[in-house]
Amino acid sequence: MNHFEYKNGEMHVEGVAVRELAERVGTPLYLYSSATLERHFQVFSQALWSKEALQSPKGEAPLIAYATKANSNLAVLQTLAEQGAGADTVSEGEIRKALMAGVAPEKIVFSGVGKTNDEMAFALKTGIYQINVESRPELERLSHVAGSLGLVAPIVIRINPGVGAGGHSKITTGGAKDKFGVSAAEAIALYGQAASDPNIAPMGIACHIGSQISDLTPMQAAFSKMKGWVQELRANGLSVERLDLGGGLGVPYFNQPEPPSPADFAQMVALTVGNLGVRYTFEPGRLIAANAGILVSRVIHVHERADSGQKFLVVDAAMNDLIRPAMYDAYHDIRPVCEPKDTKKGTYDVVGPVCETGDTFTRGRDLPVMKAGDLMAFMSAGAYGAVMGSEYNSRPLAPEVLVRDDKWAVVRPRPSYEDMMNQEVLPDWFRPRNMRASA
Numbered sequence: 001m002n003h004f005e006y007k008n009g010e011m012h013v014e015g016v017a018v019r020e021l022a023e024r025v026g027t028p029l030y031l032y033s034s035a036t037l038e039r040h041f042q043v044f045s046q047a048l049w050s051k052e053a054l055q056s057p058k059g060e061a062p063l064i065a066y067a068t069k070a071n072s073n074l075a076v077l078q079t080l081a082e083q084g085a086g087a088d089t090v091s092e093g094e095i096r097k098a099l100m101a102g103v104a105p106e107k108i109v110f111s112g113v114g115k116t117n118d119e120m121a122f123a124l125k126t127g128i129y130q131i132n133v134e135s136r137p138e139l140e141r142l143s144h145v146a147g148s149l150g151l152v153a154p155i156v157i158r159i160n161p162g163v164g165a166g167g168h169s170k171i172t173t174g175g176a177k178d179k180f181g182v183s184a185a186e187a188i189a190l191y192g193q194a195a196s197d198p199n200i201a202p203m204g205i206a207c208h209i210g211s212q213i214s215d216l217t218p219m220q221a222a223f224s225k226m227k228g229w230v231q232e233l234r235a236n237g238l239s240v241e242r243l244d245l246g247g248g249l250g251v252p253y254f255n256q257p258e259p260p261s262p263a264d265f266a267q268m269v270a271l272t273v274g275n276l277g278v279r280y281t282f283e284p285g286r287l288i289a290a291n292a293g294i295l296v297s298r299v300i301h302v303h304e305r306a307d308s309g310q311k312f313l314v315v316d317a318a319m320n321d322l323i324r325p326a327m328y329d330a331y332h333d334i335r336p337v338c339e340p341k342d343t344k345k346g347t348y349d350v351v352g353p354v355c356e357t358g359d360t361f362t363r364g365r366d367l368p369v370m371k372a373g374d375l376m377a378f379m380s381a382g383a384y385g386a387v388m389g390s391e392y393n394s395r396p397l398a399p400e401v402l403v404r405d406d407k408w409a410v411v412r413p414r415p416s417y418e419d420m421m422n423q424e425v426l427p428d429w430f431r432p433r434n435m436r437a438s439a
């Protein structure tokens with residue numbers, strides 16, 4: 001069931017008309033469907049939870065740690081926490097948000113190549129499930145931090161399997177030259193070192209090879225290498241209780257290769273690494289959030305070049321609201337909020353007001369004919385949308401609205417210009433003496 005549908009010619013999110021929300025809250029704005037978030041989490045989790053080969057020896061189901069970075073709005077996190085989601089986090093801020101949303105510490109994973117000592121200390125004191133260690137200096141610092149707190153750090157070591165995959169080179173993480181994780185040989189040496197360190201409890205290994213992966217082949221290749229390394233560690237007399245296989249499964253962005261379903265993914269995982277005597281962790285982000293959200297924008301005007309006839313649809317959303325097209329040449333389907341009666345199409349470059357040519361959502365796209373004031377939606381914008389927003393060009397961050405059935409709530413308001421500027425004022429004492437208010 002799709003929760004973004006046209007009813008009486010108008011796009012609705014669940015039971016709420018998008019036009020009405022745009023009028024009440026103003027544009028640009030992000031809209032999320034609770035039902036879609038819940039459904040995506042359940043479909044993915046059930047696919048993995050239903051596989052007997054993926055139960056741990058103690059009978060635990062895999063931990064599904066939602067990759068908070070995809071959309072860390074607290075209301076979104078809370079919605080997912082209520083479904084049983086854990087959280088894959090990459091900063092103290094994300095750990096704090098996950099906790100505030102009600103995710104239990106024992107369901108929180110902390111990844112990232114540059115955790116600071118303070119962040120490590122916070123994670124340890126919180127008692128999270130595991131820290132995914134990505135390098136030797138990190139392991140050494142973690143040992144020191146844990147020792148000084150009198151705590152033992154539960155870790156897995158992130159291996160860079162040398163198999164990169166994903167929708168763009170900037171989001172491929174498992175290639176041998178990518179910054180994430182250590183080589184298998186180094187991981188095996190580090191694991192041994194960790195096992196003899198009283199401040200560290202090595203629990204297993206982790207990998208995550210990229211994002212927007214539309215083919216199971218590279219995942220299968222990486223996972224089967226991971227299985228080999230679990231066996232190698234055990235052959236060295238080391239205990240391995242956990243295997244974290246990351247996230248990365250792609251979503252159907254309109255006009256792109258259809259990615260494998262969660263059921264196909266679960267089947268591949270069970271066949272490749274099932275029954276390994278470990279507890280599994282998965283870290284889906286985009287899969288849960290991307291198609292649960294849209295960015296709604298209004299056409300400011302249509303600029304038609306007099307000489308060439310090139311038409312620019314100038315809209316009030318910009319690259320500061322949704323950076324994916326500028327950063328990864330990403331494709332987002334664009335739909336009118338109100339279905340036009342006329343089936344005529346126009347060919348448009350859709351651009352925002354920001355002073356960069358990169359602030360172009362698409363070039364030469366055939367869309368229904370649009371005019372100033374019309375509303376349109378960038379589809380599949382629930383993941384890596386609002387979270388990557390900035391105030392570039394002094395534009396306030398777009399507000400976020402969560403819908404459930406026929407109810408809605410602003411779950412992050414648009415900041416006022418005063419809020420935006422309050423922090424940036426030059427203190428009086430800093431100014432030349434003769435220019436101070438007190439002078």
Ligand SMILES: Cc1ncc(COP(=O)(O)O)c(C=O)c1O
Nearest residue numbers: 067208211247248283284285286
């Ligand atoms: C370690 C880790 N886990 C999970 C994810 C989530 O990826 P995705 O949103 O593609 O599922 C990422 C992002 O690529 C990541 O770096």
Ligand SMILES: N[C@@H](CCCC[NH3+])C(=O)O
Nearest residue numbers: 069171211324328383384
């Ligand atoms: N921000 C990226 C995904 C990054 C994945 C996180 N490691 C995107 O919008 O596609």
